[in-house]
Amino acid sequence: MHKKPIIIGVAGGSGSGKTTVAKEVYRQFPEQSILMIEQDAYYKDQAHLPMEERLKTNYDHPLAFDNDLLIRHLQKLSEGKSVEKPVYDYPNHTRAEEVIPVEPRDVIILEGIMILEDDRLRDMMDIKLFVDTDSDMRIIRRLLRDINERGRTIDSVIDQYTSVVRPMHLQFIEPTKRYADIIVPEGGHNHVAIDLMVTKIKTILESKAML
Numbered sequence: 573m574h575k576k577p578i579i580i581g582v583a584g585g586s587g588s589g590k591t592t593v594a595k596e597v598y599r600q601f602p603e604q605s606i607l608m609i610e611q612d613a614y615y616k617d618q619a620h621l622p623m624e625e626r627l628k629t630n631y632d633h634p635l636a637f638d639n640d641l642l643i644r645h646l647q648k649l650s651e652g653k654s655v656e657k658p659v660y661d662y663p664n665h666t667r668a669e670e671v672i673p674v675e676p677r678d679v680i681i682l683e684g685i686m687i688l689e690d691d692r693l694r695d696m697m698d699i700k701l702f703v704d705t706d707s708d709m710r711i712i713r714r715l716l717r718d719i720n721e722r723g724r725t726i727d728s729v730i731d732q733y734t735s736v737v738r739p740m741h742l743q744f745i746e747p748t749k750r751y752a753d754i755i756v757p758e759g760g761h762n763h764v765a766i767d768l769m770v771t772k773i774k775t776i777l778e779s780k781a782m783l
Contacts, residue, residue, distance in 0.1 A: 576650050577676065578776050579696050580769075582683045583748060584703030585741045586632070587710035587717070589759015593703050593769075594683040596760060600770040605777065607649075607677040611684025614642040615660045617667040626665035632685070632740035639690050646696055649676045678780065679773055688748035699772070702752035703759045707738070 580597070584590035591610075598608050616638045618626045629636060638658075645655040656671035687693050688700060711733055718724040749755060756765040 587713035588705040590703040592760025
C-alpha cells in the first residue's frame with residue numbers, strides 16, 4: 573500500500589534564503605526519499621498573450637501562479653503517481669515546451685514566496701516554514717543576484733523592488749508568516765533550525781517505515 577508523503581512548505585520573501593534552507597534540508601537526505609518542487613516552475617502559461625502583455629506580468633502577485641496545476645500535481649504525487657513538472661521560460665515570459673518528469677517520494681519540499689498564501693496548499697502541508705530575513709538583507713541579496721546572474725542594472729533592480737517587490741511582500745507574503753509552524757530567522761545561515769528540521773523529518777520517516 574502507498575504511504576502518503578510528508579509535504580514541507582518553505583516560504584519567505586525574495587532574497588530571504590528560503591531556497592538555501594530548502595536545498596540544505598534536501599541535501600541531508602538520500603536522493604531516493606526526497607524531492608523538491610519550486611513554486612516558480614508553476615508561473616501561469618502566457619503563450620496565448622502577445623509579448624507586450626506578457627511583459628506586464630507581476631511575478632510577485634498570487635495571480636501569477638497556476639496553483640490549480642500545482643495542487644493537482646501534489647495530489648497525484650501523494651497518490652504515488654508521477655507528474656510532469658513545468659519549466660518556465662523567463663526571457664519569453666511564458667511556460668517552456670519542455671517538462672521535467674517527477675517521480676513520487678516519501679518527502680516533498682515545496683518552496684516559494686506564495687505557498688502559504690493559498691489555503692488549499694496550506695492544508696496539504698504537514699510542516700510549514702517561513703524564512704524570516706530583514707528587508708535590508710533581502711534587497712542586498714536580490715541586488716547581487718539580479719546584477720550578477722541576470723545582467724540587470726542597479727537602477728532597474730531598485731525600481732522593481734520599490735514599485736513591485738516591496739509592496740507585494742507587505743501585502744501578500746509577510747502576512748502569511750502567521751500560518752507557519754516554524755519561523756526560521758536568517759535563512760540558510762541558521763544551521764540550528766535546519767538541523768532541527770532534518771531531525772524532525774527523519775523521525776517522521778522512521779515512524780512511517782515502522783507502519
